[in-house]
Each structure stands twice: as C-alpha cells, then as structure tokens.
Amino acid sequence: MTPEMENAFAAIRSEYGPDSIVRVEEMMAAGKQQRHPLQGGAKWILPGISRQPWHDPYGHPELAPVVHAFEANHAAIKKELEDAWADRRAAFSDYEHYLTRQSDWQALYLFRKGALVSESAESVPTAFDVLKQEAVDTGELCPLLECHFSTLLPGASIAPHCDLWNFSINLHLAVDIPEGCGITVAGETRTWQEGKCLLFDYSFEHGGRTRARPLPRGGQVSTTPGNGPGKPAVLDSEGVRWTP
Numbered sequence: 001m002t003p004e005m006e007n008a009f010a011a012i013r014s015e016y017g018p019d020s021i022v023r024v025e026e027m028m029a030a031g032k033q034q035r036h037p038l039q040g041g042a043k044w045i046l047p048g049i050s051r052q053p054w055h056d057p058y059g060h061p062e063l064a065p066v067v068h069a070f071e072a073n074h075a076a077i078k079k080e081l082e083d084a085w086a087d088r089r090a091a092f093s094d095y096e097h098y099l100t101r102q103s104d105w106q107a108l109y110l111f112r113k114g115a116l117v118s119e120s121a122e123s124v125p126t127a128f129d130v131l132k133q134e135a136v137d138t139g140e141l142c143p144l145l146e147c148h149f150s151t152l153l154p155g156a157s158i159a160p161h162c163d164l165w166n167f168s169i170n171l172h173l174a175v176d177i178p179e180g181c182g183i184t185v186a187g188e189t190r191t192w193q194e195g196k197c198l199l200f201d202y203s204f205e206h207g208g209r210t211r212a213r214p215l216p217r218g219g220q221v222s223t224t225p226g227n228g229p230g231k232p233a234v235l236d237s238e239g240v241r242w243t244p
Helices: 003-016 022-030 064-072 074-087 125-136
Strands: 093-096 101-112 144-152 157-161 168-176 182-185 188-190 197-200 206-209 233-240
Touching: 064 074, 064 125, 064 168, 064 197, 074 125, 074 168, 074 233, 101 125, 125 144, 125 233, 182 197
Parallel strands: none
Antiparallel strands: 093 101, 101 144, 144 233, 157 206, 168 197, 168 233, 182 188, 182 206
16 A cells, blocks of 8 residues: 555544544455455455345435436437437547447447536437436436446447446446347346346446347448447446445
8 A cells, every 4th residue: 555545544534433444445455355256357346345246226215216217218318319320420439448449339428537528418418417417416326437328339249347346336228229139247148128227236247249230331330310230229327336
C-alpha cells in the first residue's frame, strides 16, 4: 500500500470510525485467495457481498424504479435506437473495454466518466431522460459508473472475461434482440427477452454471442430503419451495488 493510500485510509478511519473500512482492507490483503473460481479474473473481490452471479432485477427496492421505467419505455427506446443506427452512425463508436477494443461491438454512450453524455440526448432522448430522471438525478445507482447502448454486429462474440470487481452490478435492458443471441454468466446461459431487464454480477466470468450471418458484398453491414441486420442491442448500465 502506498503512503498516499495509507493517509487516505487513516482519514476515513478518523472520520467514520476504526472499523469503517475493515472489509476494504481484507479485500486488499486477501488477493485472489478467497473467491469463487469463476471470479478468478477479477482484480478485487470485496468480502461480505452475496456470491451469486444472477440477480432478480426487481429484487432491489432502490433499483426497481429504474428497471420499471426502462421497461415501460422500451418501444420508444427501440425506435429511437433504430433511427440513430440508420441516420446517426457517427454517434456510435467501437466499444473500448479495459481488456480490449472491438470494432464489431458498437457503443452509444449515455453516461461516461462521471457525467451524462449530453450529445446523446438528441439521438436517444427517451433513454437519456429515463436515465437522468430515474438514476442520475435520484442518485439511486450510487454512483452510476457507465451507461451505453451495446450493439453486436452479426457473428460477433464477446470472449468470456471477468470485469474488475464485484462491488458494481450490471443491468441490461434488452432493446432489439434477434434469435440466436444469448449471454453466459458463470456458466449459465440466458437469452435476453426484448423489453425486459437482466441483472448480473460482472465480476463472474461472462460473455455474449450473436447469430452468425454473412455480410453483404463489400463487407459492409447494411441497415434499414426497423429492420436491422440481425444484431442484438442492449442498454447496459453499471452502478455500484448495495451490500450485502
């Protein structure tokens, strides 16, 4: 531990009591010893948090209003995403994960680096407004780390991986889901149900797949509004989770 961290921890203990960061200290001391085998790739595992990969998206009173609002507005969110994909492709970018960057995984960010991405309000106003009103303004996702639309192009896959820690949780709204697509978390595969949310602990190994479909001649993916190229799209929100 660096002197800067020691000083920061001492300040927290002084303000909140000697036991205020015991679990954090245990986490840093434990390394990768006390964890589920399928969390082996995560950097930090905080003790005392439930060790289950999948969660009930309606099971947390703090999160339920966010889930219900996204699901209730699914039709408008889907239509606006289709229009943005057809008419505002410059708003999308290759998804940059801390492990990799994928050109066949496209992202449209609503919240990033601690703030709303105001430019996205023009492209996807319904999702932007729901996120702002139900999650950001209320502070319910304490704090919200990131929110983006994830679109996997036909035949794309997300290699199994663990994200950095277990004190965030990942909420997916299934926006536009063709057949043959699914997500696997800790060895259990589920399919997105369009208009519904999934909630999972992304410190467990997880990955995704799409149905393979040949690209049109020239290697370009063509789209028309309301008739995408067999690509799943989900609204992916990452927030600090509640404990235990």
